[in-house]
Amino acid sequence: MLEGVVADGGQNSVSALARSIDMPVATAHRQVTTLVEEGYLTPVGRGRHVAGARLLRLLQRLDEKQLIVNVAAPAMHRLAVKARTIVQLGTLENDMVTYRLKIGQGAAGLFTRVGMQLEAYCSGMGKVLLAHLPPGERDAYLANGPFVALTPRTIVDAGALACELDLVARQGYAIDDGEIAEDLTCAAVPIRRPDGMVPAAISISQSMSARKIGHDEVIELLHATAREIEQVAFNAAE
Incomplete structure (x- = not known):
C-alpha cells in the first residue's frame, strides 16, 4: 500500500x-x-x-550505493563461504575506491578495511570502476598519470592503463596480480544498473602463493553473485 x-x-x-x-x-x-x-x-x-x-x-539517508551495500551483504557472505577467502565490495568516490564491505577467511589479515579509500588504478575493483566511467571522466583520470608504482607489477603508464581498462570493459572483469601488494591477487566484476552504469564492484582476493580456487571458478562465482545483487537491488529500486 x-x-x-x-x-x-x-x-x-x-x-x-x-x-x-x-x-x-x-x-x-x-x-x-x-x-x-x-x-x-x-x-x-x-x-x-x-x-x-x-x-x-x-x-x-539511503543513497543508491548504500542500498547496494545493504542488498549485497547476504550475497557476499554466501560468496565468501563458497570462495573460502576474502570478498569485498567497493565504490568510486573522488577517483578513489571506497571499501564498503569486507568478509571472509583471512579478512582481518588483509590491509584493507571498511571505509578505507585506496587508489583505483592498481586494484581489481578500481580497474572495473574506472573502465566503466563515461569516456570524458575516464580520460580526465588518465590525464593525471603517470601513476606511482606500489609494486614492480603496478601499471604506471597512462597509455598502458588505458589499454588495460579497455580490456576490462570488453571482458567484463579485472585482474590485479600483485599490483597493489606483492603476493596478493584479486579478481573483480561490475555491479551494473539497468542503464549499464556501474556504481559498484565486487572482488575475490587470494594469496598468490596459496590460491584456494582457480581463475575460471573465481570469475564464475563473482558474476553469479553480481547478478544476484543486481536483481535484488535494482528491482527493489524500481
Missing part, C-alpha cells in the same frame, strides 16, 4: 488505490491510517496521500 500511494503521487483516493491493487478497501484504510500516524504518509485532502516527512528523511 505504501508503494502504491507513493507511486500514485497523491492523484487518487485510498479507496481507488485499493481497488486498483485488488485490496479490500477497509484493509487499505487501516494501513494508510497507521502509515499516517507513523509519519510515512501525509494526507492532502479528498482521501489522497503523499510521502510523509519520516519517509522522506529515510530516503535522504
Whole structure:
C-alpha cells in the first residue's frame, strides 16, 4: 500500500488505490491510517496521500550505493563461504575506491578495511570502476598519470592503463596480480544498473602463493553473485 500511494503521487483516493491493487478497501484504510500516524504518509485532502516527512528523511539517508551495500551483504557472505577467502565490495568516490564491505577467511589479515579509500588504478575493483566511467571522466583520470608504482607489477603508464581498462570493459572483469601488494591477487566484476552504469564492484582476493580456487571458478562465482545483487537491488529500486 505504501508503494502504491507513493507511486500514485497523491492523484487518487485510498479507496481507488485499493481497488486498483485488488485490496479490500477497509484493509487499505487501516494501513494508510497507521502509515499516517507513523509519519510515512501525509494526507492532502479528498482521501489522497503523499510521502510523509519520516519517509522522506529515510530516503535522504539511503543513497543508491548504500542500498547496494545493504542488498549485497547476504550475497557476499554466501560468496565468501563458497570462495573460502576474502570478498569485498567497493565504490568510486573522488577517483578513489571506497571499501564498503569486507568478509571472509583471512579478512582481518588483509590491509584493507571498511571505509578505507585506496587508489583505483592498481586494484581489481578500481580497474572495473574506472573502465566503466563515461569516456570524458575516464580520460580526465588518465590525464593525471603517470601513476606511482606500489609494486614492480603496478601499471604506471597512462597509455598502458588505458589499454588495460579497455580490456576490462570488453571482458567484463579485472585482474590485479600483485599490483597493489606483492603476493596478493584479486579478481573483480561490475555491479551494473539497468542503464549499464556501474556504481559498484565486487572482488575475490587470494594469496598468490596459496590460491584456494582457480581463475575460471573465481570469475564464475563473482558474476553469479553480481547478478544476484543486481536483481535484488535494482528491482527493489524500481
